[in-house]
Structures are given as C-alpha cells and as structure tokens.
Amino acid sequence: MTEPLLKQSSALIVMAVLGALVLAGCTPASEPHPSPIAASQPVETEKPGPAEEIQVGDELTAEQAQELNDSNDLTVAYPVGDKFIAVRWGQPIPEPVLQEVNAQVNAGVGASHGTGTGAAMDQEQANLQAQLQAESDKLGGITVTAVQCALSFSTSINSFAPAWAVSEPGPVGTYDSQAEATSAAQAWADGQPGKRIFVVLNNLGC
Structure with missing residues (x-):
C-alpha cells in the first residue's frame, strides 16, 4: 500500500508545480506587448523653414x-x-527685380498712360495705383511709387501739356524735369532703403 501512495503523491506534486508555472506566466508581472495602434503612429519632426x-x-x-x-x-x-x-523687405533689392517691376507697371498701365485728361486722367491714375499696389504685394510689402510723364493742365498756356510728376505714395507733385522728379523719388526711396522703390513711366516720350 505504501508504493501506490508515494506515486500518487509524486503525481500531485508535479501537477501542482506545473499549475504554478502556468499561473506565473499569466500574472501582471509578465512583459506587456506594445499596442499596435501606438506603434503605427508616425513620429512628427519639425522641418526648418x-x-x-x-x-x-x-x-x-x-x-x-x-x-x-x-x-x-x-x-x-x-x-x-x-x-x-x-x-x-529691408534689404537691397536685386537689379533684375527692379527692372522687372518697372516693366510690369509699364505693361499694366498700357501704352496710352499719361495721355488722358479729365475723367480719363482720373481713371489712368486709379489704374496706376492698382498696378503699384499689385507689385508691392508681390514684393512682400515693399512700397512702390512712379515717376511719370503725363498731361497736366498748365495755367501759363491755359491748356494741357506734358509734365513730369511723382505719384502717390511718393513725394507727390509736378517737377520741372525728369531729373528733378527722379532725384526727389530717389531721395524718398533712400530714406527707407530696401523698403521703397520707384518706377519710371514715359509713354509720351518727354
């Protein structure tokens, strides 16, 4: 009777040990598996501008x-x-850009700019201001004005005659010559270098 009892006892001990091992593998102490959702999320990196x-x-x-x-x-x-x-903005503007701005404004106002009187002159100036603002926007806010030859009413002859002038937002007014108007516009631009420029319009061949 002793030998069968020993075999039964040994079998019970082996089963108990196996059960303990199985239970130990299911305890919270075991290493968790990474979440598939978290692992699939991309890591964002900041790129320099x-x-x-x-x-x-x-x-x-x-x-x-x-x-x-x-x-x-x-x-x-x-x-x-x-x-x-x-x-x-605020740094010297490349020469090719200055030339292109000048060309764009001239093309935008058209070949007849400066020839209008009365209401037609007002429309020409409104169109000019729109072109100057469009170029300013393309330049990131750099202010653009125009040195232009256009018909202006002369009290000395009581009629319209070509005259040089500087438009808004520059040193507005009429001048005795292109050199004088250009000098005034240049001084205005030099007052805030890299922030102001001017173009020249001379469709009348003054």
Missing part, C-alpha cells in the same frame, strides 16, 4: 518659390521671366 537657407538674390524653382511665399512674411520669391528671385 526655407528662409533659413535662402539668401537675397537667389534664383528659385517654382516649388521653392511657393514654399517660401507660403511660409515667410519678410522674404518672398518675385517672378522674373520663367524664374523666381528671392527678395527680403
């Missing part, structure tokens, strides 16, 4: 220009032909 690398005068692709204009308030990409050139 393009303005940190782009310098004034740099030629940019259309993609770079779009990214720059969408991400920066002071530095913009101005279109010159089929390329873009970086311009920064």
